[in-house]
Amino acid sequence: MKVIINQCYGGFGINETIAKKYGVGAYDDDARYNKDIINLIESGIDCNGFGAKLKVVEIPENATDYEIDDYDGFESIIYVVDGKIHHM
Numbered sequence: 001m002k003v004i005i006n007q008c009y010g011g012f013g014i015n016e017t018i019a020k021k022y023g024v025g026a027y028d029d030d031a032r033y034n035k036d037i038i039n040l041i042e043s044g045i046d047c048n049g050f051g052a053k054l055k056v057v058e059i060p061e062n063a064t065d066y067e068i069d070d071y072d073g074f075e076s077i078i079y080v081v082d083g084k085i086h087h088m
Helices: 016-021 029-033 035-042
Strands: 002-006 054-058 065-071 074-081 084-087
Touching (some): 035 054
Antiparallel strands (some): 074 084
16 A cells, blocks of 8 residues: 655645645645555655655555654654564
């Protein structure tokens, strides 16, 4: 599964224009999983909201659980595969 995370201090946010175009809130978690926005980011289009540097990461399909870890807006993914915790 692909998910959008923020890779700088400040916080997650999608550009307002992009968010409106794809019918998501700029700061809503639904935006993190929007396949159209994921494709835009992967193709190099700037979808960053104010104070954000967005990146698409892929959680392994066999992950049994995951969480978005946030430290002052800088995010990473913690996930579980075969009972082991992984951090990316």
